[in-house]
Amino acid sequence: MSVLVRGVERRFGASAALRAVDLTVAAGEFVALLGPSGSGKTTLLRILAGLDIADAGTVSIDGEEMTHIPARLRRIGFVFQHYALFRHMTIFENVAFGLRIRRKPPREAEIVQRVTGLLERVQIAELARRRPDQISGGQRQRAALARALAIEPRLLLLDEPFGALDAEVRKGLRRWLRDLHRELGLTSLFVTHDQEEAMELADRVAIMRDGQIVQYDTPEALMDRPINAFVAGFLGDAARLPAEWDGTALHFGGGQLPPLPASALRLAPTRPGPAVAFIRPHEWSVMVQEETNATVRSRHPVSRGVRLELSIGEHVVEVELPATPLRPGERCQLGATAARAYDVG
Amino acid sequence: MRRRRDGNRFLRLAVLLLAVALTCIILLLPLAAVFTEALRRGIPVALQALADPDALAAIRLTLLVAAIAVPVNMVGGIAAAWCIAKFEFPGRRFLLALIELPFSVSPVISGLVWVLLFGAHGWFGEWLQERDIQIIFALPGLVLATIFVTFPFVARTLVPLMQEQGRGAEEAAATLGAGGWQIFRRVTLPDIRWALLSGVLLCNARAMGEFGAVSVVSGHIRGETNTMPLHVEILYNEYQFVAAFAVAALLALLALVTLGAKALLERHGSSRASLL
Numbered sequence: 001m002s003v004l005v006r007g008v009e010r011r012f013g014a015s016a017a018l019r020a021v022d023l024t025v026a027a028g029e030f031v032a033l034l035g036p037s038g039s040g041k042t043t044l045l046r047i048l049a050g051l052d053i054a055d056a057g058t059v060s061i062d063g064e065e066m067t068h069i070p071a072r073l074r075r076i077g078f079v080f081q082h083y084a085l086f087r088h089m090t091i092f093e094n095v096a097f098g099l100r101i102r103r104k105p106p107r108e109a110e111i112v113q114r115v116t117g118l119l120e121r122v123q124i125a126e127l128a129r130r131r132p133d134q135i136s137g138g139q140r141q142r143a144a145l146a147r148a149l150a151i152e153p154r155l156l157l158l159d160e161p162f163g164a165l166d167a168e169v170r171k172g173l174r175r176w177l178r179d180l181h182r183e184l185g186l187t188s189l190f191v192t193h194d195q196e197e198a199m200e201l202a203d204r205v206a207i208m209r210d211g212q213i214v215q216y217d218t219p220e221a222l223m224d225r226p227i228n229a230f231v232a233g234f235l236g237d238a239a240r241l242p243a244e245w246d247g248t249a250l251h252f253g254g255g256q257l258p259p260l261p262a263s264a265l266r267l268a269p270t271r272p273g274p275a276v277a278f279i280r281p282h283e284w285s286v287m288v289q290e291e292t293n294a295t296v297r298s299r300h301p302v303s304r305g306v307r308l309e310l311s312i313g314e315h316v317v318e319v320e321l322p323a324t325p326l327r328p329g330e331r332c333q334l335g336a337t338a339a340r341a342y343d344v345g
Numbered sequence: 346m347r348r349r350r351d352g353n354r355f356l357r358l359a360v361l362l363l364a365v366a367l368t369c370i371i372l373l374l375p376l377a378a379v380f381t382e383a384l385r386r387g388i389p390v391a392l393q394a395l396a397d398p399d400a401l402a403a404i405r406l407t408l409l410v411a412a413i414a415v416p417v418n419m420v421g422g423i424a425a426a427w428c429i430a431k432f433e434f435p436g437r438r439f440l441l442a443l444i445e446l447p448f449s450v451s452p453v454i455s456g457l458v459w460v461l462l463f464g465a466h467g468w469f470g471e472w473l474q475e476r477d478i479q480i481i482f483a484l485p486g487l488v489l490a491t492i493f494v495t496f497p498f499v500a501r502t503l504v505p506l507m508q509e510q511g512r513g514a515e516e517a518a519a520t521l522g523a524g525g526w527q528i529f530r531r532v533t534l535p536d537i538r539w540a541l542l543s544g545v546l547l548c549n550a551r552a553m554g555e556f557g558a559v560s561v562v563s564g565h566i567r568g569e570t571n572t573m574p575l576h577v578e579i580l581y582n583e584y585q586f587v588a589a590f591a592v593a594a595l596l597a598l599l600a601l602v603t604l605g606a607k608a609l610l611e612r613h614g615s616s617r618a619s620l621l
Contacts, residue, residue: 051516071519078520084513088535098521101531144517151521 001062001154001187002027003048008057010043010211017043019211021057025189025204030181032198033191035208036234041191042081044208045157048189049078061155077148081160083140085132091143092128095119098151118146121180138169145177149184158190162197174201195235199223207231225267229276229342238278239317243341245269250277250341254313256293258335267340274344281307281320283338292331299328310334379597382590394588395595402568403576403592409484410559410572411552414491418548421492422499423541427533429500430507431515444500447493456490456561463489482564487572490558495551502544503537510536542610550603554596 003025010018018040025031033041046052048059050071059066066074085094095115099106106114119125122142127135132143141161148156161177162170178201181188192198198205199219206216215227226232233240242253245268250260260277262268269275286294286308294312301307305322312334319334326332383391394400428434429441447455461467463480473480480486514536518528534541556574563570565579573596580589 049520051519071516072522072524074520075522076520078517080513080517082513084517086514086517086532086536087510097518097523097531101518101521101523101527147517147521 003155003187003189004058004060004063005044005048006058006060008044008047008054008059010040010047010052010054016211018047018054021211021213023206023213023216025187027062027187028185029187030178030201030203031189032202032205033189033208034195034198034205034234035193037193039208040211041208042159043211045078045159045189045191048155049076049157050074051078075151075154077151077153077156079141079144079148079156079158079161081163083132083144085140085144085147087132090129090131091119091124091135094132094143095146095150097147115146115150118150119143121149122146123176136169137165138173141165141173145180153186156186156188158188160192161190162192162194170197177201199235207234209234226278226340229278229344232278232340232342236280237318238280238340239315241277241279241315241317242344243275243277245272245275245341245343247272250275250339252277252336254315256313256334260336260339264336264338265341266338267342269341269343271343275341276344277336277339277341279317279336279339281318283336284317284319284321285335285337286310286319286321286324286326287333287335288326289333292333294332294334296326296328296330296332299324299326376597379590379593382586383594385590386587390587391591391594394585394591397588399568399571400576400588400592403571403573404595406484406487406569406571407553407573410487410491411549413488414495414552415545415549417492418496418499418552419541419545421496422503422544422548423537425500426503426507430504430510431512441504444497444504446497447495448497452494452555452557453561455493456558458493459486459489459562481562482566482570484570486562487559487570490562491552491555494555494558495548498548498551499541499544502540502547506537506540539610539613543607546603546607546610550600553599 003023005021005023008018008021009016021040021044023031023044033044035041043052047054050066050069054067057067061074061076085091086097089097092115095118096111099111099114105111116125116128119128122145124135124139124142124146127139127143132140135143145158162173165173174197181201190201199222202219204216204218205222207214207222209230215222215231222231222235226235229240232238241257244251244253248262250262250265250268252259294310297309297311297316299306299308302320305320306324308319308321308324308326310317310319310332317334395404425440425444429437429444460481462469463473463486464470465474465481467481480489514532515528518532523531554574555572556578559572560575560578563572563575565571565575567576567579571579573592577589577593577596580586580592
């Protein structure tokens, strides 16, 4: 099922939660809404589900106008951040809920068969008789997903699906959810503030800021060509440095860093003048030589080698190297090998 | 060091004894006195006092008033708690404070407001008289006064629980296709049932025992508008001590049964909660 959001606005009192949001999701796509807290991503998800109402704009699903259809008639599966399982029901009854409340519920045998099938699919069949408080966070997450899938939704929405889980459970569940999405082919949107999660799971990522979608693209395109300084700063832990662009080279503020020629820029400013440059941890060269411009503040091992924290002038940057003999307190010569630069103002 | 600890233990024991003694004197002694006085001349005499037509009428009236006031407050309390706990709206805090008004206001005033509204010289007194509707010094007045006084019990027990539970489960039910009534019956109500029962029992205990507000609107017509607490007072003022204490003992017994039921429910509720 495809989703079409056009010009959606939402205000809470004086502050705007969503401003003129447009979003198109193709059938079967897995889309992430990524942004810092307060950027409006959960509000957008709730409006899609019918749990919140837009002040203006339209939402349509598969060409069908949804704006004024109440949540209960939308057939959209929603997995809540804290799962919102029914406390007084067993996991089985939680999943069966959507079937039992129908005007014409299926026969009991069919309910049992379908619920059992769903619980097996999310790999918690043995927990059917437990209550939500008797199972772990990751298991609750799976139960909430099975409950949402029970109504055979046209669209699946997940609000911070891994937000409340440990790092380890998170990783495993993430992989599992991606596989499940491939298997079901169900159009899905999820909200996250974790860029790694968005990049790993989604076909396309909508980056949100202050109630607007700043950029909406595939993870590859986002990483390669962030549309502005906000996106560049939000994705990956890039160092942010003030610079000056003269049309042929990028001169870094303070003058300690060697300037970068246009050929080394992945994105160049559009006009000469003040600019801001983003350099990722692996886009640096570190040389141990006579002439130096940086001091090592600290070092710690990472899976791909060593991460150094260096101070250069008044800035602190993080550099990742396969290996280095440098120790805290030692001096070295730092240079950028690549950068993305944007106009300022 | 060791002496200090002994000193502490002595202090603890003293405080404990004090607490037990106070509980006995303030709570248990009066209760014991009521039953002793009631049975002073034996059980048959006490039973005879209860079988008096006026006493029977008082018992019937008390049960009737509670049977009307408690369900009304149950529904009203759920509605009020639901609004306050699950929605943000202007005046929410004011409403929360308003719910506690009957607790803070003197029961005499709780009775007097109804006289001011519906009494012979009240705001609507003339209008009611023209239509021959009797509210004050009749059952409707007793019920109104009782409802007013006992309103906070259900709402106050539910608000903190419902606030803590939030709206997540209800929203989830809505996305699964449930309508308003289905959500209430299958999700909201089961989540609050133990707290609701406990609030209803407290409300009931107070509804049967209320004296002040009811006294103002009753008119003390024997066999007609006298509830049990009022009947006790009349008997006592007429020096019929055994009869007075017999009715009082019955009232106390009703309260004890209510409290016992509440304690049982809470144990059941908490053992279920720990199972969850």
